[in-house]
Amino acid sequence: MQNKxxxxxxxxxxxxxxxxxxxxxxxxxxxxSTHNQTFNNIIANINFIRIDKSIIARGEITAKTKIICSxxxxxxxxxxxxxxxxxxxxxxxxxxxxxxxxxNYDYNDDIDIQRLDKRNFVDLTSLFENSLYSEISIAPxxxxxxxGICINCMKNLNYEKCLCKTP
Numbered sequence: 001m002q003n004k005x006x007x008x009x010x011x012x013x014x015x016x017x018x019x020x021x022x023x024x025x026x027x028x029x030x031x032x033s034t035h036n037q038t039f040n041n042i043i044a045n046i047n048f049i050r051i052d053k054s055i056i057a058r059g060e061i062t063a064k065t066k067i068i069c070s071x072x073x074x075x076x077x078x079x080x081x082x083x084x085x086x087x088x089x090x091x092x093x094x095x096x097x098x099x100x101x102x103x104n105y106d107y108n109d110d111i112d113i114q115r116l117d118k119r120n121f122v123d124l125t126s127l128f129e130n131s132l133y134s135e136i137s138i139a140p141x142x143x144x145x146x147x148g149i150c151i152n153c154m155k156n157l158n159y160e161k162c163l164c165k166t167p
Contacts (some may be wrong), residue, residue, distance in 0.1 A: 006030045007128065012120040015090055032063070032128055039132050046124070054089045057122070063132055071148035072156050078140065082131040083120035088114045088122055097110050117128040133167035 026042040029069045039091060046059035064082045071078060116122055147157035152164040 001009050003143060004053070007032075007124040008049070008121045009046075009124065010119070010121050011055055011116060014048055014055060015120055017050050017114075019050055019052060021050045022044060026153045027124075032125065032132075034129055036066060036068060036132075037133070037136075039065050039128075042128070044124075044128065048122075054087050055116075055122075057084070057086045057088065057124075057127070061128055061131055065136070065141040067131070067136065067142075069143055069146055070137075071146040072084035072158055073149065074142045074156070074158070076142040078131060078136075080135040082135045084127060084131040086114060086127050090116050 007026055007030075009023075010028040011023065013022055025044075025046045025048065027046075028044060031041045032039045032042055040063060042061065042063045044059055044061040046057055049056045049058065060081060060083050062079065064077050064079050066075055067072070068079050114122070142158075149156055152165050153162045155162045
């Protein structure tokens with residue numbers, strides 16, 4: 001739970017600020033563990049930008065994660081990077097000088113806009129998790145020219161030659 005707080009950012013001052021104000025946040029060398037993947041050495045640079053009645057988060061995240069090669073089944077560490085952009089609306093608009101009726105703002109039903117919590121904090125955990133997962137290949141490789149495993153003798157062709165007569 002300690003790492004989770006490292007992904008929480010207080011945006012109260014930005015909500016009280018002017019349109020166009022920017023809050024820059026850097027997150028360094030933290031870990032994010034999900035149900036089946038761990039991302040290490042996370043580095044994220046985020047610009048939170050105040051717009052009319054919301055805040056845009058734009059940034060880049062880089063992390064290391066272990067993958068299993070789809071060709072040879074070796075475990076290896078990969079560095080993955082992702083750019084992201086997300087829009088957040090406040091829990092209540094009065095902090096921005098507006099009344100609290102959300103109906104006064106035009107939202108398309110098909111656009112997924114996230115809401116800040118009651119304290120005007122944003123939790124970046126799911127944004128980072130989704131951004132990093134999206135960069136992991138469906139069939140990851142340990143290296144670009146992985147030779148894989150011989151289907152007959154099961155030797156890892158990156159380390160050994162086999163004498164099988166398979167193409």
